Amino acid sequence: MRIGIDVGGTNTDAVLMDGQSVLAAVKTATTRDVTSGINTALAALQTQRAFDPAAVYAVMIGTTHFINALVEADRLAPTAAVRLGLPATASLPPMVDWPERLVEAIAGRAYLCHGGHEFDGRRISEPREDEIRQVAGELHRHGIRSVAISSVFSPVNAEFEQRAADILTGELPGLAVSLSSEIGRIGLLERENATIINASLRELATRIVDGLVGSLEGAGIHAPLYLSQNDGTLMDVDFARRYPVATFASGPTNSMRGAAFLSGAQTCAVVDVGGTTSDIGVLRHGFPREATTEVSVAGIRTNFRMPDVLSLGIGGGSRVRGGQGDVTVGPDSVGYRLAEEARVFGGSTLTATDVAVAAGRAAIGDPGLVRDLDRSLAEAALRRIASDIADAIERVRTSPDPLPVVVVGGGSILLPDEFESGPVHRPEHFAVANAIGAAIAQIGGEVDRIFPVEPGRRQAVLDDAKQEAVDKAIAAGAKPGSVRVVEVDEVPLAYLPGNATRIRVKAVGDLQLEGGRG
Template identity: 75%
Template structure:
């Protein structure tokens, strides 16, 4: 058996599974400290379907801790950015495009030093170790506790980033170091931004991961703990301490993966309606379609792995208002206070959940408390929700043929059986906890994304080498060797570069190895 948990802004969901079968599922309110909400969810799961903690082989958690900390600009470590690229890259120093409040929140400092590579691995300039040591001295003087190192074209050759890390750790024992070639893709500024974000979260990551581990241990479970990543795969706790940025989109990703299993559809649109927001994405071969362009996180441009997801402020806790010309839904929400503030629970706020109960689509709370709502208001609110969701699905769709739409999340009761432009609306069993199901079934992945020279007649061998490297990375991350397969291979020729260069991106995934 294994347990999947997903911590959302409103609810914490948990499922007990055996293989792909859901044995029990619970939904509890997310608490302010989040970890106590996980303890409550595990206790409720035990009450619903008694199990021996020793029989649990793994616990998988999707969490919003880190993205929330960045958005709210709190609990971030004093961070410095060290870029290796002089004499180039001086026109746009690190954090140029960052919001001032976030630069201040991390007490951001930056340093430019000589180094960097061309696309084919040639040096722009030799690494100046004295410059790095001077930067380290200044970091110590200003209380920097975490540093992000980026070097031009480091995904091609990481030698300067790795050497700079050695120098900094020798000068500043105990400092947390994040290397850009391990986090982002080709594209210096976006990769550097992702690395700075990661560095600012390193201290929080240690605190949070240790807290999650204590929550699981409190339930008597001694099984390994894993966290969900943005691409639908897993990372162990040591990896999570080093790369907290990899969890940012785990919520919507888990929901889409869970929707694929529960519905049996591997290619479809998925809408996950929670208590606060609705997330819409496209599944391809059972995995979320990845964003192919830069992704903005808290108004910062990045280029690490993220699913292609659009969000809208419509959820079960969204406030409903009757304006002079129309009925509006959200974007503000009562969030985790739904059971105190919604009308059906004796509160004083009209929410989307009240509309669903009044329409007969949900049976929660006391329906008599919304019996006074007029039918025109109910119809207008439900029509508005369906129209807004249909608009997002249309924006995500890339072909003329309609896709089936799988509706998951507790708030999916707000949707009708048909949505314009969709080939039916599917609401599978356990739809309300699809996010926890997605966490529980997550696999282990490995990825390669860099520029390769492809000499004439050697294209296939270069592709094979990239695929093998991706498979090896998946196995190293904990996948069972015989289960790993390549799920994505993308080759983009770069004719403006010499040497028949091509950017090759390969992703491989496999089942988590749970050997005793």
Template identity: 70%
Template structure:
């Protein structure tokens, strides 16, 4: 048995699963201290279906802690960005383009050093240990506890990043080190930004992971804790401590994976309507389609793995504004205060939930409190929601063909049984807790995105290398060795580079290894903990 939990802005959802069966599900209001909501959700599960905690093989958690910390520029550790590439790359220093509040939040420590490689592995300049020793002295004086090391084309050759990490760790024991070749993808600035974000979240990740484990222990759950990644798979709690950036957008991906599992449809559009926002994404072979371009996180350009999801402020708690015939729903929302402020719960705020109850599409709270709402207002508000979501589906599809649409999330009751552009509309059983189901059934993954200078007759060898690296990363993250398989291979010739340069992307997925403790990541000899 396993428990899946997803913490959203409005609700915390949980499911208890045994094999393919959902034994119990719970939806509780998210609390300001999210651990309280998690405890209440687990208690609700036990009230529905008592279980032996010793029978649990894992607790899978999707959380917004880390993305919220970046968006709100809080709880970030003093972090240094060290780039290896001189004499190249001087025109655009580290943290260029960052919002001022985030630069201030991490201290604004940036360094340019010699090092780096060309796309074909040739050295730009040799690493200078003396530069790194001087940086270590400054970090100690400024009490900087985390560093992000980015070497030019480290996805081709990571040698300088690893050597720099060893030098700094020897001088500053306990220093947290994030390396760009482990975090980001091709594109120096975007990969560097993702690595700096990951490093700045290191201390928060330690506190959150320790706190979550302690919370589960206090309610008698000693099973390993896993966190949801942004590709719809899982990572062990120790792995999450090292790569918290990989939890970004785990909520939408959990919902999409849960939608595929509950509906049995692997290629479709998924519309997840929560209490605050709606997320629309596309599933391909049961996994979220990944964004092909850079992704903005808190106003920072990054290029680490993220799902291709469009989000907008429409949900069950969205405020309804109207002036005559002009009706708008969202983006403002009452969020987790829905049960205090919505009309159907005795409040004084007109929300989208009130509209759907007034229309007779669901029974929530006291329908009598909205019985007098103007019918035209109710109809116009629900049409507004349908139009917004239909337009977003149109933006996400890659052809003019109709697509299957799966509706999940508690707020999906706002939508009708038929939608324009949809070949079919499915609202599976347990649609309201699809995000928790997605967390509970998730697998373990590893992926590689590298540039190879492929010599004549060496294509197969390059592909085999990438596949093995992806498999190894899945095993490190906690996959069972006998279950790992390659689910995606992509080759992109780079015509603008000489030497038959090819970008190869590989994704490997395996089932969760059954063990009594969560796996630990390979640390490359670094003092990262």
């Protein structure tokens, strides 16, 4: 058996699965400290379907801890950025495009040093050890505990980043180091930004992961713990401590993977309606379509792996205002306070859940408390929700071909059974699709860099990139015989010499568990 848990802004969902079967599924309120909400969800699973904790061989969790910390500019470690690129890149220093409040939240400091490579591996300049040792002294004086190291074209050659890391940790034992070559893709500023974000979250990651492990042990579960990544794959707790930024979009990604599992659709649009937001994305071959451009996170441009998701401020807790002629829904929400503030629960705030109950779409709370609600207002609010969601689905389409629509999440009761474009599929266990997506997640490996492709060597270069992605998946914990390549992208770069081609390969496989169970 395995347990999948997804922590959302409003609800914490959990499922107990045995193979492909869902044995128990619960939805509990997310708590302010999050971990106590996980404890409540585990206890609710035990109540619904008694199980032996020793029979659980893995627990998978998708969490909002880290993205919330960045958005709130809270609990971030003092962080420095060290860039290897001089004499190039000096006109745009690290964090040049960051919101000031986030720079202040991390006590951000930036240092430029010599180093870096061209796209084909040629060196811009040699790193200077004395420069890096001088930076180490500055870090010590200013109490910096975490550092992000970036080097020009480090995804092509990470040698200088690793050399700088060795010097800094030699001078400052215990310094947390994040390397851009391990986090972001081609594009210096965006990759560097992602690395700085990751570095600022390293201390929080250690506390959170230790807290999650403690929650499981408190429930008598000593199985391995995995966290969901942005691309729908898993990472172990050691990886999570080093790369917390990889969890940022795990919520919508889990929902989309769960939708694929529950509906059987491998290519479709998925609408995940939660308590606070609706996330709309597209599945290709069972995995979320990834964003091809930089993604803004809390006002910071980044380029690490993120699903291409359109988020709307529409959910079960969204506030409803106005009359039937000018009704508005959201974007603000009562969030995890839904069970206290919604009218069906005795509160005084009119929410989307209230209008769904008043219109007969759902039986939640006490329907008698919204019996006096104008039926035409409720229907107008639901029409507005359906119109906005249908609009968003059209915006994520990239071709005129028919695209099935699968709706999941507890808030999907707000949506009709059919849009103008076609029917809506609402699978069994739709309310906890996110937790199911976490429970069924696989292990992945990815290669994304620029290769020089000599005439007649294209297939050999592709084969090498595919094998490297497969090897990365196996090294991350995938069962060797189960790994397959699910995505290959080639982009010839005509503006660079040497038949340069950007190649991205993604491979996934089933989790390799102790005793051979997978």
